Amino acid sequence: MNKIFKIFSSSIVVPITAIVMGLIVGAIIMLFGGYDPLLAYQSLFSQVFGNLYDFGETLREITPLILTGLAVAFAFRAGLFNIGGEGQFIIGMTAASFIGIKLSGLPAIIHAPLAVIVGGIAGGLWAALAGYIKAKRGVNEVITTIMLNWTALYLGNYVVMHFLLLPGQQRSEDLPESASITIQWISDLFSNARIHWGMLLAVLAAVFFYIFLWKTKQGYELRAVGLNPHAAEYAGMNVGKNVVKAMFISGMFAGLAGACQVLGVFHYQSVLSGTPGIGFDGIAVALIGMNHPFGVLLGGILFGVLTYGSAGMSFGAGVPPELIRIVIGSIIFFIAAPGIVRFVLKPLYLKRKKGKVL
Structure with a gap:
């Protein structure tokens, strides 16, 4: 029965329960601070889903979080x-x-x-450089x-100030329209929210992650090196090469996040x-998603909603935006400590089993 419970609680139930527990911890802290948690969470979701512009901006907020x-x-x-x-x-x-x-003279396509x-x-x-240093020098x-x-x-x-600087400003020149990845007709539909192709790219990146890592020979080698580099080397795999390759692909995701942010959101640097x-937030997103590509998609959505919606908590309920970081931190804590979540879930599971027996 313990084995069945472990399988049951290691599924999607653990992260969902961790999210709920994190929200409850956040609500308790708000109560101690003299805030209304129900109004705060209501204001948070009103900020995200209250109008098309804010919903579009939430999607924009989610995109780089997924990629990092x-x-x-x-x-x-x-x-x-x-x-x-x-x-x-x-x-x-x-x-x-x-x-x-x-x-700037190239056609947009x-x-x-x-x-x-x-x-x-x-x-x-840039990431492969760190991988090379690890592979060659340890x-x-x-x-x-x-x-x-x-x-x-x-x-x-340095590059911006010496090669791209707009005279008299602390930023680069504006990027030409041909380099923009903004989807204008969708942006218009969402009241000029900064919608761009990076949103689709983030989903495709998650699909690529899954297929490459679990459906290809190279992905199998990467996972084998990750699980036991000594056994992988004994089996004839080039550990150093796989370390550099893993870091390169990892860095590509983060590099794409940066490219999409400047080409689709700011249009200058x-x-x-x-x-x-954003790169540090990606660590939290990966932990929430339990390092699975589709879990990261959901983790990025959650993190983006909480981050963008924190402004609503501030305006609608007077809650400091920093408090949302406590909620996110609590969620990460419970996901990183699944034993606590299973301890909470076990009585419910045993009660359910007892009811079925009866």
């Missing part, structure tokens, strides 16, 4: 911890901006896809990816005073 979440999850499945999604995001954004501005592809490849190469990828985050920030700012934070 996939970046973290893919590396994790290969036994790596890519904490450098932030830097790969910036490098992808910078590469896409450079192609968008410097190749070539220009926009080329900028997206170059952004993805640049992010992949340096932990957590250290190198953290360091590369800051290197990417300053490199991106600012000189950044700090990292945007």
Whole structure:
């Protein structure tokens, strides 16, 4: 019976219960702070679903979170911890901006896809650098990816200030229309919300993740290296090559997020005073999605709804937007500690079994 319960509770029930428990913890904290949790959550969902513009902007908020979440999850499945999604995001954004501005004479059917592809490849190469250092020198990828985050920030700012800068401004020139990935007719439908092709690309990336990792020989090798590199090497697999490959594909997801953000949302790149934070949010999304591509899709949706809806909590119920981070943190805590969730679920499961027996 314990084995059946373990299988039952390791399914989708655990993350759903963790989400509910996280929302309950958030509600308790609001009560202690003197806020009305029901009004707060009502205001949150009104902010997201109250009108077409806000709903479209929520979709826009979700897109880079899914892609950076996939970046973290893919590396994790290969036994790596890519904490450098932030830097790969910036490098992808910078590469896409450079192609968008410097190749402005190209037709749109070539220009926009080329900028997206170059952004993805640049992010992949940036992550592959950390993979190469690990494969050749054994340096932990957590250290190198953290360091590369800051290197990417300053490199991106250097490129903008010396090659793309709009005179008298702290940002690049505007990207030409031919490099835009905005879907104008859908944007008009959603009251000029910044809808772009990156939303479709995020879904396709999740599908690619699943097919590549579970339906191909290369994916099998990556998972084998992640589970036991020594056994994989004994079986004749090139561990170092697979580490670099896993980091490259992981970085590509984050690079695509950056490219889509600059080509579909901002249409220029600012000189950044700090990292945007989307790459770090991807770690939380991957944890919520339990490092499965379709789980990451759902985790990105949840994270995006909570993030964008936090403004509604602030205006509608006076709740500080920082409190939504406590809710997200609580959800991640319960997902990362499934034993607590199973402890809560077990009496309900046993009661259900007893009722069936009777």
